[in-house]
Amino acid sequence: MNKTSLLRFLLTAIVVVIAIVLGHALWKHYLYSPWTRDGRVRADVVQVAPDVAGLVTEVPVKDNQFVHKGDVLMVIDQDRYILALQQAEANLAAAEASARAAGAGTAAANAAIAGRKTEYEMYQAQARRRLQMPEKSVISEEARQNAVATARNAQADLRAAQASSKQASAAAQQALAAVQQAQVSVDVAKLNLKRTAVRAPADGYITNLDVRVGDYANTGTASMALIDSHSYYIYGYFEETKLPQLRVGDPVDIRLMAGGVRLKGTITGIARGITDSDNPAGSNLLANVNPTFNWVRLAQRVPVRIAIDASSLPKGMVLAAGMTATIQVKPHAAH
Numbered sequence: 001m002n003k004t005s006l007l008r009f010l011l012t013a014i015v016v017v018i019a020i021v022l023g024h025a026l027w028k029h030y031l032y033s034p035w036t037r038d039g040r041v042r043a044d045v046v047q048v049a050p051d052v053a054g055l056v057t058e059v060p061v062k063d064n065q066f067v068h069k070g071d072v073l074m075v076i077d078q079d080r081y082i083l084a085l086q087q088a089e090a091n092l093a094a095a096e097a098s099a100r101a102a103g104a105g106t107a108a109a110n111a112a113i114a115g116r117k118t119e120y121e122m123y124q125a126q127a128r129r130r131l132q133m134p135e136k137s138v139i140s141e142e143a144r145q146n147a148v149a150t151a152r153n154a155q156a157d158l159r160a161a162q163a164s165s166k167q168a169s170a171a172a173q174q175a176l177a178a179v180q181q182a183q184v185s186v187d188v189a190k191l192n193l194k195r196t197a198v199r200a201p202a203d204g205y206i207t208n209l210d211v212r213v214g215d216y217a218n219t220g221t222a223s224m225a226l227i228d229s230h231s232y233y234i235y236g237y238f239e240e241t242k243l244p245q246l247r248v249g250d251p252v253d254i255r256l257m258a259g260g261v262r263l264k265g266t267i268t269g270i271a272r273g274i275t276d277s278d279n280p281a282g283s284n285l286l287a288n289v290n291p292t293f294n295w296v297r298l299a300q301r302v303p304v305r306i307a308i309d310a311s312s313l314p315k316g317m318v319l320a321a322g323m324t325a326t327i328q329v330k331p332h333a334a335h
Contacts, residue, residue: 034245036238038301039254039325044231046202047222051195052076056215063209066229067200073224076196076217085189092182099175106172204229232319234265234306236327239299245331246270252306253328261317264309267329271303 058075061067204226211223234254238246246267254263280288306327313319 034242034329037326038237039327041323043321044228046226048224049222050217053219065206071200073198078196081193088185088189095179095182099179202228236304237301251330255326257324264312265306268307269305
């Protein structure tokens with residue numbers, strides 16, 4: 001072998017070795033480096049539904065419009081709820097009048113007790129004096145017995161008055177309870193009237209607006225969605241081979257597919273479970289294990305939640321839930 005052939009052989013061998021080393025490095029980087037192209041922008045979505053039912057009289061917002069917390073999104077016909085409030089207030093006034101009457105009855109019953117008690121004490125004292133007189137006094141035995149009977153009748157009247165007072169007190173308590181119930185009905189009617197105006201629960205964007213003036217809105221049926229503008233985050237679906245390098249608090253580089261915009265973020269959480277589609281529960285809640293097994297096993301993907309650094313968002317950028325992104329994690333040196 002001449003020198004030229006030897007040189008060619010060595011050059012080829014060096015190139016092959018370099019290619020093998022680079023290929024191995026790239027393979028390890030692909031398998032174990034903490035990055036993924038499977039990133040999704042997500043946000044908290046509020047399903048806006050009325051708390052009361054009725055005809056829709058106003059829809060002052062448009063699809064994809066930005067709204068502030070507390071802005072009116074739609075209005076339910078208020079006439080029925082105004083009448084319900086007036087009826088509840090009338091019932092409250094009647095209950096309060098009944099309570100005042102019951103209070104007056106209680107006062108009268110207490111006054112009757114005082115009168116009966118005075119009479120009883122007077123007749124009892126009179127009977128005691130007559131019984132203590134000598135048998136040969138001017139008062140006959142019949143008069144003594146009459147005095148005792150009168151005192152006993154006065155005692156019975158006192159007990160009857162006390163029973164009437166207890167009954168009047170119970171009626172007064174019942175009247176007060178009726179007032180409380182009527183007050184609750186008024187509060188509920190006021191709340192229902194207030195809820196006829198459906199307001200935005202947070203700052204955000206209206207989407208999927210599906211209500212028009214004249215529609216009948218049912219309680220609890222969503223008619224639009226609101227995307228909270230302060231809740232955008234990213235879910236990165238990392239292969240399980242890359243999880244050992246991830247920790248909560250690691251900084252993240254984010255590159256959106258929309259124009260290649262680069263953002264900063266931080267890992268805030270790692271999911272602790274995913275669905276095992278190959279091992280569902282059987283009829284007796286026992287594992288239904290699939291008997292087949294492929295020789296190639298694909299690494300499972302685990303969701304990792306990433307908070308977006310708001311200061312890295314370009315001014316005027318449109319960030320929409322569902323956008324895709326490439327995520328590169330920068331593990332801390334302590335890992």
